[in-house]
Amino acid sequence: MDRTPPPTYKAAMQLFAKTAVPEVRAARLSLAVAVVLLAVKMWAYVLTDSAAILSDALESIINVVAAAFAVLSVSVAAKPADARHPYGHGNIEYYAAWFEGMLILFAAAAIFWECFDKIANPQPLPRLGAGIGLLTAASGVNLWLGLKLLRQGKRSGSLTLEADGRHVLTDVYTSVGVLLGLGLVWATGWLWLDGLVACLVGANIAWTGIALVRQSVSGFMNESDPALLAGICDLLRERRHPSWIDIHRLRAIKSGRAVHVDLHLILPRDMTLAEAHEQVDAMEKLLLAHLGPDADVMIHADPCDPPCCPVCDANPCELRQSACTETPLWSPDNTGDPVRGD
Template sequence: MKTLPTGESVVYDRVLRARDGIPMDREQRKKRVALLSVFSNATLVALKLTVGLAIGAVSVLSEAIHSAVDLVASGIAWYSVRTSGIPADREHPYGHGKIENVSGTVEALLIFLAAGWIVYEAVGKIIRPEPLEMASWGAAVMLLSAAVNTAVSRKLFQVGRETDSVALIADGWHLRTDVYTSTGVMAGLGAIWAASHVAPGVDLNWVDPVAALGVAALIVKAAWDLTRRSARDLLDARLPGDEVARVEALIRNHRPVVKGFHQLRTRKSGHFRFVEFHVKVDPAMTVEASHRITQELAGEIRGHFPGASVTIHIEPCDGSCSDRCIEGCLLDEAQRGSASARREAGGAPPAG
């Protein structure tokens, strides 16, 4: 197989992306926002760990671990969006899109492990309670963490949805979960600080480990949802119902030239969609005309789903609907009745 020089390869890749309707800067946008997540998480891990150790707050330390998991997840997301954009090659003819689904599964596993550690530490704190010092510091750090992660997760969701990136959306959910848990920890530490000033005799130190258990419960829920989303595409589940309906509508728009369709199969790999189906046309149609129909259909599908890989198989249709294509038959009742009469009279056999 001929290998293009580096410069020509880059140009060729750009031509392919332009043909498939993929914006030139989409991959760069994904990389930039993934890198932003890495830097913000690294900063928050250092800050939470320092303050958590200083004041002895297990809820703050649990949040530091949560942010450390977010940091690893962000690194995985950054790697996956870099890799998923690599064009198909000889060893990977369907591209590298599934690396994003794999990264989502790995991120979910990391969250489960972090939740286990948080529960272990929190239960130990409940059994052997220790007084907290400088709870206001912990509350301040949680407020800063919630603000930073709100801004970064909003950007991850925006770019992730615009580019249909599983990895970025998963990373966004990591940080959005951190926002919720940071807010809960902040409320708990704020209550402890307020009690120490307003009602010194009231012991609310138990709020800290209980808040940590709440953190664990929330991130386990996030991990479970992320696992389900990632596994769906790894198992080649079909596209969502509304997307399949859109493909079917585009095919039906070509009646009466297209007389029927069947074996419509769809799947997703990262942000890439794969669509394949058989269409039935007039047996007398030339190869050139039938090829033109497939090109038009594929172009329309890519217009709605940029970058989609579309495979269409042409079959002749004599008007007799076989069991395998009856659901996609575009003939009216009169044409079907005429076909049935021909079959009963010993006419042309079914094409399918």
């Protein structure tokens, strides 16, 4: 079998080298910061013996592992399609999100194990002020990092960076909750609050883990994205050419940064092959301009049939059997099924 890369492969690799660098840098930055903050939080735990701070530190361990996995997955996902991976490498991002979600759930279980004991058997918390100071500093750094990762992930369409950014921001919310709880412990002397705060932290990150696992499973199963389909329908409806009678069998999925779209376009039956190709090419260029250079668009041209006449405003038309009575209002609800033209 000939595995020689196509002529455009070199150009695609050059594009990958230019566009992937910011994402990889962001992932590496996340890893470096996660390692430093883990050390800071573990230091705070050693100083205070607080279950709440331990719960925050356990989540930071997950941050380190997830950030390391993000560096790998972002690097791989950004590579262009090749002969062995014709649809690209974007699905690795779903594995990364699933892995991170499962780690978060594991951390939540460990937190619950510790916090129940602290509630039943509360212990004094030495050097609590120093621990609160360290945790406050770590939270500020995490807030900056989480917002940066979210911006970079949305800009590049990277699910891994967005998941990592959301996880880091969850860590910030966790730390703020821990700080409030420890402040109450310090002010009131109610030591059992330490264990209660740890339980609340565990519940919060467990919810985040479940959401990440759910999102990644949706990607594995190629679940449709209503917002993506609605955007495509809106674009085609607004920029509709008079010869585009109708569309159906519209499908679109995301694979990492890439979007794969295929649909059937109904064209006048009396069009020549060259004219039909011209319209298919025009629609393809329109979708690529909207979805970005990583998109993969496949359009199948169908000749019109009599059931198409009510939505076809071609005039004159020697094949017409009924008058045009409506304009097709393309939406995700009426473009997915094989209705007219098959």
